[in-house]
Amino acid sequence: MTQLALIIDLNVCVGCSACVTSCKEWNTSGPAGFMSDDNPYQKDPTGTFFNRVQTYEVGEFPKTETVHFPKSCLHCEEPPCVPVCPTGASYKRELDGIVLVDYDKCIGCKYCSWACPYGAREIDEHQKVMKKCTLCVDRIYDETLPEAERKPACVLACPTNARLFGDVHDADSEVSELIRDQGGYQLMPEWGTQPSNHYLPRRKNKITIHKDELVRVDNPLNKEQKEHHKPVDGSVLDDNSFI
Amino acid sequence: MTSSVIHDATKQPAGSIETKNTTCYMCACRCGIRVTLRDNEVRYIQGNPEHPLNKGVICAKGASGIMKQYSPARLTKPLKRKEGAMRGDSEFEEISWDEAFDIMEERLAHIRATDPKKFTLLTGRDQMQALTGMWSKNYGTPNYSAHGGLCSVNMAAGMIYSIGGSFWEFGGPDLERAKLLVMIGTAEDHHSNPLKMELSKFKRNGGRLISVNPVRSGYSAIADEWIPIKPGTDNALFLAITRELIETGLYDREFLKDYSNSGQLVNCDESSEHHGMFVRMDINDPEEGCFDHQNQMWWDRHTNKAVRTHTEGADPFLMGEFTMPDGTPVKPSFQLLKESVEEYTAEWAEDVTGIPADTIRRLAHEMGIVARDEKIELPIAWTDTWGREHQSVTGNPVAFHAMRGLAAHSNGFQTIRGLSVLMSILGTIDRPGGFRHKAPFPRPIPPCPKTPTGPEGVKPNTPLGGMPLGFPASPEDLFLDEKNGPVRLDKGFSWEFPLSAHGLMQNAITNAWRGDPYKIDTMLIFMANMAWNSSMNTTGVRDMLRDKDENGEYKIPFLIVADAFHSETVAFADLVLPDTTYLERHDTISMLDRPISEYDGPVDSVRIPVVPPKGECKPFQDVLIELGSRLKLPAFTNADGSRKFKNYPEFVTNFETEPGSGIGFLAGWRGKGGEKFMKGEPNPKQWEMYEKNNCVFQYHLPVSFQYMRNWNQGYLTWAQEHRLTRYDEPINIHIYSEILQKFRLAAQGKRPGRQPPDHLRARVEEHFNPLPFYSETLEGQLTDTQKYPLNALTQRPMAMYHSWDSQNAWLRQIHAHNYMHVHPSLGDKHGFKDGDWIYVESMHGKVRCLARFSEAVEPGTIWTWNAVGKAKGAWNLSDDANESQQGFLLNHLIAEELPKNECGDHISNSDPVTGQAAWYDVRVRVYKAEDDADHSLPQFESMKVLPGMSTRRKWLGYFSGKFDKKGSK
DSSP states (O other), X not given: OOOEEEEEETXXXXXXXXXXXXXXXXXXXXXXXXXXXESXXXXXXXXXXXXXXXXXXXXXXXXXXXXXXEEEOOOOSSOTTTTTOSSSOXXXXXXXXXXXXXXXXXXOOOHHHHHOTTOOOEEOTTTOSEEOOOTTHHHHTOTTSOGGGOSOHHHHHOTTOOEEEEEXXXXXXXXXXXXXXHTOBOSOGGGOOOOSOEEEOOOOOOOOOOGGGGSOTTOGGGGGSOSSOOOOOSOOHHHHOOO | OOOOOOSOTTOOOOOOEEEEEEEOOSSSSOOEEEEEXXXXXXXXXXXXXXXXXXXXXXXXXXXXXXXXXXXXXBOOSOEEEOTTOOTXXXXXXXXXXXXXXXXXXXXXXXXXXXXXXXXXXXXXXXXXXXXXXXXXXXXXXXXXXXXXXXXXXXXXXXXXXXXXXXXXXXXXXXXTTOSEEEEESOSSOTXXXXXXXXXXXXXXXXXXXXXXXXXXXXXXXXXXXXXXXOTTOXXXXXXXXXXXXXXXXXXXXHHHHHHBSTTOEEEOOTTSTTXXXXXXXXXXXXXXXXXXOOOBEEEETTTTEEEETTOTTOOBXXXXXXXXXTSOEEEEXXXXXXXXXXXXXXXXXXXXXXXXXXXXXXXXXXXXXXXXXXXXXXXXXXEBTTSOEESOEEEOOEEEEEOHHHHSSTTHHHHHHHHHHHHHHTTOBTSTTSEEEOTTOSOOSSOSOOOOSSGGGOOTTSOOSSOSSOOOSSGGGSOBOTTSOBSSTTOTTSTTSTTOTTXXXXXXXXXXXXXXXXXXXXXXXXXXXXXXXXXXXXXXXXXXXXXXXXXXXXXXXXXXXXXSBOOXXXXXXXXXXXXXXXXXXXXXXXXXXXXXXXXXXXXXXXXXXXXXXXXXXXXXXXXXXXXXXXXXXXXXXXXXXXXXXXXXXXXXXXXXXXXXXXXXXXXXXXXXXXXXXXXXXXXXXXXXXXHHTTTEEEOOOOGGGSSSTTSBHHHHHHHHHTTSOSOXXXXXXXXXXXXXXXXXXXXXXXXXXXXXXXXXXXXHHHHOOSSOOOOOOHHHHTSXXXXXXXXXXXXXXXXXXXXXXXXXXXXXXXXXXXXXXXXXXXXXXXXXXXXXXEEEEOSSOEEEEEEEEOSSBOTTEEEEETTOOOOTTGGGOOTTOHHHHTOOOGGGGOOSBOOSBTTBSSXXXXXXXXXXXXXXXXXXXXXXXXXXXXXXXXXXXXXXXXXXXXXXXXXXXXXXXXXXXXXXX
């Protein structure tokens, strides 16, 4: 069974928020839209976004780590947002495992947003329905798009290629390989939600210096010695030998 | 549970679709974008997958272009300040463009006919310096500044005067092959998307990223090692590393000897007027018009005597002291470098920078060992300028990247000289895995443009007798009046800032207000928020713009502001010219300005209109063409006096730097049929050809021309043939800068010719050190650092560019207000908590703002995002918007002039070499604010909405095709 998902590589995410607004612009004018904004030019602007980036600090100076952390619906294999929905608007597709909201059935009761431990669900204050990442289901099957562009908008936009897209149930897919090779992990596995999106952790590259690398026969300083020296004064063995 | 679906999540809404490729302008990166319209509104902006710069990616700003295009902050009508209204009160009436042009034509014609320097043109972060600079030159005013002096001219000048190129769009790190990248003083940057793409691949390939920065944000988050450093002390680090590399022999001798002036012998006779200059051979028949006669001398190791530089078979000593046949004591440049860094031990640097001495030494070892032992050998044959054929190109895979954290200090020029020397002794210039130039660089040291040298260069009704901005090579190139003072309003190219290659926009208003060096009449400000974040001493500058003399006239009589949006500066205009957005116009990203070249060859690009202009917006370029034509400036006028160009696109197609030169704004598809590039006759179909080609022209240099270009005969000849440069001679790296020494000798009174006024001698002598040296910042030296112990900085966030994006409904949901980020120890010390209101105070002023604790900042530094804070009502935001009520501007704490000191009463707060604005030198203290504090300070009178602006909606539901019909009240 196919399970489409995103991999977020925290090793290269620089927190630029390209994924945040490219998702917004794609989806607000698409079948998942519109995505409204309240107080767009006033105090405390707030709007519907499917993907948000938060930045965390870990540890204490000078050993602080800064982590940029994008998060959108993780398209769980056991999505808690589905069974709680009173109208059946919240559903998971058999075809590819994408979790969606049927806006025509949704009554905006928000039960799903209480059930989701990841905060992936938002109500759109003006359309009065619950909204979330659709994994750009309207792009990935669209044959009018070039094949290379049949991907979520966020994946295409990401300048560091920190977002990868594929089938985590296909052992040969790029995403599955990355999860295996790089220790890809799920968020809050203790909730039993089996999120399909995985995160790749940080990897640090170090250089080891060997002491003898600092002392070399080909040291350029050797070339700064004059090639010939003046004769020395005083007694030398050569002058004083008896044979 | 699955449902029987009614709502179809895959079906695209109906509508007529149109797609066009153009170039983004949400920042100065200039990514290629593909814009999809649905029912004539913008539906989607994506990175153009076929564009060489960004290859399909796009950042947060680029992806939010829709909200820029449809922002209620747009100006749509020309406006004139109402009769009797006070400047700054936003009392405007609509006028026609005809009237606006008549007003400007009359005023500017009068100025041009009487005293052209009374007109000053200041442009901000536009990308039109090719046009605005050329226009100003034609008009005949010396008072043209683009943003560089305000921004990072130190980065340009410090490196250009050393290696003939610099970072950003002039060159950069070759991350495809580097193994170690050291990134210093870099937050977001305007070559941002390509850097992001390359950084990711670099890290995934096992590259090691070290970030040197007082703050760990943005890119530094993914660094393998973060090295916190005290602001303004980076040169201490570079010089200590250089010292360690020399002491351990980890420098690339083979590279330095041939490709730099390291072996060249310097006159060490203090009594000589040539002290500190290279000794040179007399040459018979010196080549006429030669840039570098290459008649400096080496001391040959094999024959133990002085020979001409680069003599075949000779090998210079880089160290030692020698005596020339005529008795002159000499030392090689490298020996002088070694001596000058002797005092810069790692222990000394630890005290200055806060970085442990062992770390400094380890960094030096990592750099040196990777450079030496992980060499790359590319099988590319090339011929050097001395006729030697090489079978391969060597690379030492240590790369660097640096930005404003180094530049925006008064010691920034020498710091960047220090970095350039470090990069050079590691042997990484224009080599794989190191630093690589981008066309039109490398250029000669220094590049050829020069300003006029005296007041005779400014004459009524005459183009300027030189370029408006340039690169002085000696005191004779300065732009001085009869009293040895500045001709320019901003005092650029004077003894106060001799190498001010980009001008000093940050002082223009203050100088004009004070009438020092003289009063002006008209200031035209384009895309520069001078009454806000593009000024220091913002409150003072706003007062100066409003200040009147004893006759009741404004001290700066006439202000014209051209902008697309309702910025803080617009309120102060006497005449407002509404500019188009980037989706509504033609633009050129030109080789004559800052193109988007790749390492392997020149690239330039254009913008074409995707949607029609809103209201009566007119592209500023067309405004200049119209004005230039009305004023009959030579570039815009035929010999018979008739108008030469209808509009900007026609100008771009047909303009040549000189009649018949074949060099114009755009390099691609020149020649009658578009068959030539770089140089060729105007092609009437040039714009069409760009449009068909993703709006971009790219040329790939032959592989043998792509590296070692400073000394690559094939490349240099190609560059000369294609008119990038005049010369095809080698551009030897200046480890030792003889150019700086000329200025120093003048200050010491040893050099005949122009010399600085006595009160500036000591300053010029100290700072025009031919070798990089460490000094504390000027402001730091004049501050009571017991009282103001902290450094305060700003950084650019990745989701906003300058003050450009608060009118953007989506981007402001990422940054609606800024905090002052401080280490928690400051809270402990001064009794405030995370999220409390605090005062931040310098000797110049104070602000009240919200504190945010952070462990990702070195404890002696506090920082905020730049330009997120706004003035009340600006950008068509409501009066209670977070930007003005919680956000704040650090600029209020920074002065554009230093306190009185022995150099003068009103010396610019800038680098004494280049006039670079010293934004990050300011020292501050913090303390808790009142318990009932609930908004930031200072506050300003609310800016009124202007005629022609649309109303703010209370909510948006953007759906392209329905936006202007839908929406709420």
